[in-house]
Amino acid sequence: MSVVGPLAGRSIVVTRPQAQAAPLAEAIAAAGGTPIVFPLLEIAPAADPQPLAEAAARLAEYAVAAFVSPNAVEHALPVLLAHAAWPAGLLPAAVGQGTVKALAARGVTGCIAPTERFDSEALLALPELAAEQVAGRRVAIFRGDGGRELLADTLRQRGATVDCITCYRRSGPSDGIAPLLSAWRQGRLDAITVSSSEGLRYLVDLLDAEGLAFLKATPLFVPHARIAENARALGLSNIVLTEAADAGLIAGLRAYNWLQ
Secondary structure (H helix, E strand, O other), X not given: OOOOXXXXXXXXXXXXXXXXXXXXXXXXXXXXXXXXXXXXXXXXXXXXXXXXHHHHHOHHHOOEEEEOOHHHHHHHHHHHHHHXXXXXXXXXXXXXXXXXXXXXXXXXXXXXXXXOOOOHHHHHOXXXXXXXXXXXXXXXXXXXXXXXXXXXXXXXXXXXXXXXXXXXXXXXXXXXXXXHHHHHHOOOOOEEEOOOHHHHHHHHHHOOHHHHHHHHXXXXXXXXXXXXXXXXXXXXXXXXXXXXXXHXXXXXXXXXXXXX
């Protein structure tokens, strides 16, 4: 039986971390495509668990608890809730809707989050994080190692006391790049979706001259303008900027002119 759908005959790489890859992979398959799951970031617990344990002990002292990703929820929330129930006066905040869903799945509701652009800038634009709301109050940011400081720096400028709690760490793929190179050489890799500038840098660093030539010739679908800018800075130009999140990526893939 022949496969039908807008992505029929197309093999598309999903580079989200393993725990978040399934929804996009399933959407690609539902549209007739073949998903190739190749996480560019591997996620593990933070090397030092003490800061998270200390944050759990004083969670009720915070006015806002911001989670930067579903990974932050996965690695922080079990520790927080093992210490005590979620404080009634603590406002949860999230950068993206996937994080909102991850919190809700664990019983934390009433979360504030952007509804269009999913980044620190959009979160900071919400009225609940305005200077008059956060000045003199404590904010916890649960995040991975490294990353942008914009959220913490801006909240401090607005008068908040901010604690950044590293609850997970990221690293590049441990299995190397061989699976992608094999797919490229066999002519069965039609597009790559990338949702992280950090992951994209890992990919570029892993590739030799042959791999970079393949990458430059392959449509790169990204759901945020900042990732597109970083891709251009890395020497890539075959970039398709979509709407945000998995929904934006799958819409961009479905609408793409594969015969161009």
